[in-house]
Amino acid sequence: MRRSEFLRAVDAEFQGRALPVVNDLVLSQLAGRTALEALDAGVPPRDIWLALCDETDVPLARRHGAGRLEPRKR
Known part of the structure; x- marks a missing residue:
């Protein structure tokens, strides 16, 4: 998971x-x-995402692959 994917996942899950x-x-x-301090300290975004999910009780169904862009259509 990249930083941009992490930020999209957070935005999608927590919105406002x-x-x-x-x-x-x-x-x-x-x-x-x-999460911001961890990102700045170099913690992998996926680890931060999973810790955030655990802390806020995000259901398992919404944890996998969150924040990924849809593949480009050719």
Whole structure:
């Protein structure tokens, strides 16, 4: 998962709450950092996404592949 995919996944899942979730929610799985702090520290976006999902009880069905763009049609 790339950073851009992570940000799309957060936006799709949390919509209007996406910014506060990324900036303010402290994630215990990431040593008490916010998602933004973890991104800046070089933590892989997929690890951050999964920690965020765990912390906010995102259902398993919405965790896999979130944030990926649809393949281009040829």
